[in-house]
Amino acid sequence: MNHIEESIKAFITKEFLHGDPGQALNENLVHSGIIDSLGILTLINFLEQQFNAAIEPEDVVLENFETIQAICNLVQLRTN
Amino acid sequence: MSKRLLLLNGLAALSLPFFHAAIYGFQAMFFWTNEYRPVTVPNYDQWGSLTYYILLTIRQLAGFSIPYFLFISGFFVAFMAGSQGNIPKPLLINRLRKLIPPLLIWTVVFFVLQGRLPRSIHELLRAYYYITLIIQLYLLSPWLVKAIRGNWKKVIFAATLLQIGFIALEYTAAFALKSPILQWIIRLTPIWFFPSRLFWFVVGVTISLNLKVVSQRLTPYSRHIVVALIVSAILSVVEYDIVDRLSGPDWLGTDFNGLWRNLFALMALLYGITASQIKLPWSAQITEIGNKSLAIYLLNSLVLYVVSSIIYHRFPAILGIQLIYQPLLIISGTIGPLLIMAAVKKSPLKPYYGLLFG
Numbered sequence: 001m002n003h004i005e006e007s008i009k010a011f012i013t014k015e016f017l018h019g020d021p022g023q024a025l026n027e028n029l030v031h032s033g034i035i036d037s038l039g040i041l042t043l044i045n046f047l048e049q050q051f052n053a054a055i056e057p058e059d060v061v062l063e064n065f066e067t068i069q070a071i072c073n074l075v076q077l078r079t080n
Numbered sequence: 081m082s083k084r085l086l087l088l089n090g091l092a093a094l095s096l097p098f099f100h101a102a103i104y105g106f107q108a109m110f111f112w113t114n115e116y117r118p119v120t121v122p123n124y125d126q127w128g129s130l131t132y133y134i135l136l137t138i139r140q141l142a143g144f145s146i147p148y149f150l151f152i153s154g155f156f157v158a159f160m161a162g163s164q165g166n167i168p169k170p171l172l173i174n175r176l177r178k179l180i181p182p183l184l185i186w187t188v189v190f191f192v193l194q195g196r197l198p199r200s201i202h203e204l205l206r207a208y209y210y211i212t213l214i215i216q217l218y219l220l221s222p223w224l225v226k227a228i229r230g231n232w233k234k235v236i237f238a239a240t241l242l243q244i245g246f247i248a249l250e251y252t253a254a255f256a257l258k259s260p261i262l263q264w265i266i267r268l269t270p271i272w273f274f275p276s277r278l279f280w281f282v283v284g285v286t287i288s289l290n291l292k293v294v295s296q297r298l299t300p301y302s303r304h305i306v307v308a309l310i311v312s313a314i315l316s317v318v319e320y321d322i323v324d325r326l327s328g329p330d331w332l333g334t335d336f337n338g339l340w341r342n343l344f345a346l347m348a349l350l351y352g353i354t355a356s357q358i359k360l361p362w363s364a365q366i367t368e369i370g371n372k373s374l375a376i377y378l379l380n381s382l383v384l385y386v387v388s389s390i391i392y393h394r395f396p397a398i399l400g401i402q403l404i405y406q407p408l409l410i411i412s413g414t415i416g417p418l419l420i421m422a423a424v425k426k427s428p429l430k431p432y433y434g435l436l437f438g
Contacts, residue, residue, distance in 0.1 A: 015371075018425075018430075018433065030160060030171065031168055031170055031171045031174070032174065033171070033174030033175060033177070033178060036156065036175070036178070037152050037153050037155065037156030038086070038089060038152065038370070038371060038373065040156060040159060041082045041085050041086050041089070041152075042082075042086060042371060044082035045082045045083050045086055045367075048082065048083070055082070056292070057081070057291035057292040057295050058291070058292050060159060060288075060291060061159070061162065061163060062159055062160060062161070062162035062163070063162060063163065
């Protein structure tokens with residue numbers, strides 16, 4: 001889990017926060033505007049490539065992407 | 081699916097310089113002809129040539145980018161609404177905060193570069209009409225999402241009728257029908273006003289809300305969609321050509337899109353949802369460019385304006401050689417924005433990167 005969390009944090013920091021995470025990773029990623037329309041697709045693509053997670057259409061809901069923890073849970077669910 | 085949608089987004093971003101380069105190509109072909117040949121302008125001697133049809137095909141096919149970006153935005157809005165169907169206000173405000181500063185900054189740059197003030201509100205808002213549209217659509221999205229969740233079939237039917245109405249208006253404008261009511265409707269529904277492109281946003285919201293059902297129902301027809309994509313691409317060129325020939329001696333211009341270009345854009349986005357995979361060379365690079373689509377949208381037309389102005393004033397002979405003129409525009413319109421973004425990241429302007437590019 002820790003490895004997944006660190007990878008996701010590193011990816012979000014690099015892709016959406018221009019390398020400067022600050023406190024942003026503890027916020028709601030969607031509400032704070034960190035993840036936008038393209039961002040959600042980019043993140044799903046990353047999860048599929050990096051963890052071989054089979055993200056299904058029904059998984060693409062707000063609740064699964066609001067926090068790092070929620071994203072980790074989704075990855076665990078879809079890689080098992 | 082996300083991979084395919086991202087790849088298509090990259091293609092949509094790459095289409096922008098192709099689209100604008102084709103328009104500059106027409107400009108050189110018909111209205112700047114006197115810069116490289118002893119003729120008066122407008123001059124339509126090259127109308128109907130092979131070069132003309134190549135430019136027309138590029139212009140018709142590359143025009144799927146704005147519908148596609150609106151579709152992706154609608155897709156995301158439905159996602160933001162979550163299972164409750166409510167879009168939190170702070171979230172909307174955050175989106176608008178990201179869109180308004182670049183719109184203001186680059187609109188100012190756009191007119192400063194041209195050394196003049198906008199002649200009308202219409203011209204001012206048309207410069208970056210996609211962002212003007214998306215701001216309106218985001219503001220309307222709480223009601224739109226609610227309506228689509230309530231009865232998506234009715235909303236999509238109404239949006240389709242509206243889109244057909246706009247295509248009909250293009251026809252009336254092409255044939256210069258003089259009805260005062262039609263002229264009044266055309267004036268009241270400019271390209272930057274949300275009804276003109278509402279359809280694509282509604283399709284994005286609808287597909288996002290019904291993603292599983294849509295992908296299950298349409299995937300068996302993915303080959304039919306590919307055929308429809310190719311057919312609509314060809315017919316979009318044929319339709320433009322027929323309307324151009326029937327509508328009078330002057331060139332039809334760049335405001336006419338027609339029915340088949342809209343259908344081509346629709347098939348392109350359905351292809352993104354249903355295709356098992358899309359194999360293209362440089363897929364990774366195209367996808368990466370797609371991540372910068374907003375900045376490419378903001379910057380490519382400025383870069384093209386500068387490059388075409390330099391060519392017009394310093395090397396006018398190139399205007400008559402589209403084989404050189406087009407690659408110059410396309411390459412500068414693609415690489416220029418990427419270089420400007422990279423330069424900003426490495427300059428003291430880095431803290432303002434978000435303000436500049438969203």
